Amino acid sequence: MQESPIGPISDPFSRSSSAPLVPAPSRAPSPVLLMTSPASPFHGLSAFPITPSDTQGRVDTAALEILLTRLVAAGVDSIGLLGSTGTYAYLSRTERRRAVEAASALVAKRIPLVVGIGALRTDEAVDLARDAAEAGADGLLLAPVSYTPLTEDEVFAHFAAVAAATDLSLCIYNNPGTTHFTFTPALIGRLAGLPNVVALKNPAAAPVDAPTLHANLRAAVPEAFAIGYSADWNVTEAILAGGQAWYSVCGGLLPEPTQKLMRAAQAHDIAQVGMWKARFEPLWALFRELTSLRVIYAAADILGLSTALPPRPILPLAPTHHPRIAAALEPLLQPA
Amino acid sequence: MQESPIGPISDPFSRSSSAPLVPAPSRAPSPVLLMTSPASPFHGLSAFPITPSDTQGRVDTAALEILLTRLVAAGVDSIGLLGSTGTYAYLSRTERRRAVEAASALVAKRIPLVVGIGALRTDEAVDLARDAAEAGADGLLLAPVSYTPLTEDEVFAHFAAVAAATDLSLCIYNNPGTTHFTFTPALIGRLAGLPNVVALKNPAAAPVDAPTLHANLRAAVPEAFAIGYSADWNVTEAILAGGQAWYSVCGGLLPEPTQKLMRAAQAHDIAQVGMWKARFEPLWALFRELTSLRVIYAAADILGLSTALPPRPILPLAPTHHPRIAAALEPLLQPA
Known part of the structure; x- marks a missing residue:
């Protein structure tokens, strides 16, 4: 029932000494990272950062670049820009394009840039797909965002229209908890x-x-179709079962430890998997209790990486939660 | 356990001879209608029309006016513009404002105009509330549209921010099937x-x-807070139980028969209620089977009132359903 992961399996610790948790920004392409990039943008660890924005929904590209620089330095296998954690649903077309342009300029093809283009209207999703391609995306994530519940035929036609409008490869973004559509x-x-x-x-x-x-x-x-998973706290077993990608909220803020767990799972190194899962568990427990989105915004603030707030109506967590989140981050900041 | 409806109870047949099903357009205010208008825009029959728009999401105000003229002529108690049936979630701020301006000019205060201002972002809902007020709305409907599931505190803060930004009265739009938030x-x-x-x-x-x-x-x-209901096929019993308003999809296209059922329910005239429910049942069965939104677009086409299609990704019903819908409309087009 299990299959071997199609993505490359690299030494889970190969970058641990060279990439500190909060590295200095760098825009220089790294030949080493290019060599270890996976064959498609939909294999390996895909890191989903928040998209820092102000109260009017204007993206803070400088703050975004700080987060992206860490992901490039850690050598994640792809960057999942404007995912659910990247609050794509709350950002205008203009701001989404600005975010992709800033990310593309910073990443400079060192790592594949995958961009969420979900929208309520089909014509909007088509426009966003074209924008993302023009702005430098390497792949697209399409969620069937809904207000009126959609039928299977409607979702198929929606995807077909977007797929026909772009040369980029597309990943089906299945997240019934936010889109309210369940794929069979x-x-x-x-x-x-x-x-x-x-x-x-x-x-x-x-x-x-x-x-x-x-x-x-x-x-x-x-066979060539790549199956990857989200929901960090359950992904390890999905990778061990043959999953080819981990679409990770943790990876967007804590790329180093997330990558270590991913590499251990890809290598079926059960001892390392167990050690890293134990380190992540306190944070995952808070994800389950308080939601990953709200926790990761607070974590970014605690780590001094972003003071951005989630878009209203989503409220920041009460400061009383911060000591708990800081404590949960602690094991992930220790050396391996 | 039951309470008397607070809204005015008028003779369910008082307008049957003077208001044909497809009356000639008229912009002249009617003193008779003004006299029978309810005290608030949130009592009685609120008719929710579709918002005809083109494939790019531009509202066809002329087509909208045809639908609104029927509602004014029938003397419904309010017009629910840009509800879920009015596809508010799929229309831009600009187009929503154009729709309110066109409706306000046509209705000319003869009937209260209630406008849906739901949006994913709080600042957008605030902007839409101000736009609607400036464009002539008499009341607002606010749905807690969500992508990231919202907490009770977030929904409260969202409503408080919108309520503070407007002098208009606000109706809580509870529709978990589309907003994915459930009010306690x-x-x-x-x-x-x-x-x-x-x-x-x-x-x-x-x-x-x-x-x-x-x-x-x-x-x-x-006590002064008005409780009204949607989901046409179940509303009669809710009115008999004390509900003060019927927010009706049928009312937006078939105001005359819908109003007759509403007046019968308000008068607790069980014989008339039974007669009208029997006439509506074939259409309601199709609502339950095919969804009210998709059926009402097809019904508008069948009645020669609008050839607009729902916004993609929502697809129009297959033409094979049209004979069934035409048959279900038949009992509602007969004289009382």
Whole structure:
């Protein structure tokens, strides 16, 4: 039932000495990182940063660059810009384009840049796909955002229209908790028949169900189609079950330890997996209790990396939670 | 457990001979209609029309005026512009303002104009509230649209910010099927403490549960707070249980028969209620099967009132459904 990961498996500790947790900004492309980049933007660890913005929804590109610089330095396998954690749904077309342009300029093709283009309207998603391509994206994430609940045929037509409007490869962004649309394996299989729909980002199941979920998804799609997972606290088992990508909130703020766990899981190094899972568990417990989005904004503030607040109506966590979050971050800031 | 409706109870047939189903357009205010208007825009039959728009999301104000003219002529108690049926979530701020301006000019204060101002961002909802007021709205409907699931405190702060930005009265638009937020009676009670939050639009429960739901809601809010219901096929029992408003999809396209049922329910005329429910049941069955939004677009086309299509990704119903919809409309086009 398990399959070998298709993505490259590198030494989980190969970059631990050269990449500090908060490295100095650098825009110089690294040949080493280019050599270890995966074959597609939808394999390996995809790091999803927040998109710092002001109260009017204007993206703070300087603050974004601080976060992205860390991801490049850590050598994550891709950057997932404007995902749910990147609050894409709350940003205007203009601001989303500004964010992609700033990220593209900073990343400079050293790591694939994957961009969320979800929108309520099909024509908006088409426009966002074109914008992202023009602004330098290497791949696209498309979530079937909904207000009126959508039918399978509507979601298929939506994806087909967007896929036809771009040469970039597209990842199906399945996140029923925010989009309120649930993909069946049959629909995923149908979408995988579109030429440039090449990957899936799916919420990881509870660990005990990971192999069954992965087998069901795998059975629905062609061999070259990449299946990856989100929901950090359940992803390890999904990777061990054959998942090819980890779409990670932790990876967007804490790329070094997240990558160590990912590399251990890709190598099926169960001892290292266990050690890193234990270090992450306090933070994941807070994700489950307080939501990953709200916790990661507070964590970015605690780490001195961003003072941005989530877009209203989403409220920042009360300061009373900060000591708990600081304590949960502590094991992840220790040397390996 | 039941309470008397607070809204005025008029003869359900008083306008049947003077207002044909498809009346000639008229912009002249009617003193008779003014006399029978309810005390607040959140009592009685509130008719929710579609908002005809083109494939780029530009509102067809001429097509909208055709629909609104029917509502004015029928003398509904309010017009619910830019509700879920009015696809507010799919229209830009500019287009929503154009729709309100066109509606306000046409209705000319003959009937209260209630406008949906829901948006994902709090600052957008504030802007939409101000726009609607400037464009002539008489009341506002605020749905807690969400992408990231919202907490009760976030929804409260969102409503408080919007309420503070307008002098207009506000109705809580509770529609978990589209907003994915579920109000508790406690939160509704807390919101009812804001000075201009004066009404609730709640999905009607299954008929057997209507009295309990209404009693629970009524117990949570002040006496002057108006409780109304949506989900046409269940509303009759909610009105009989004391509901003060019917927020109606049918009312937006078929105001005459909808008003006859509403007047019968307000008068507790059980024989008339039964007769009208039987006439509506075939259409409601299609609402339940195919969704009210998709059916009402097709019905508008069948009746020759609008050829507009719903905004993509929402697809129009297949033409094979049209004969069924035409048949379901038939009993509602017969004389009373």
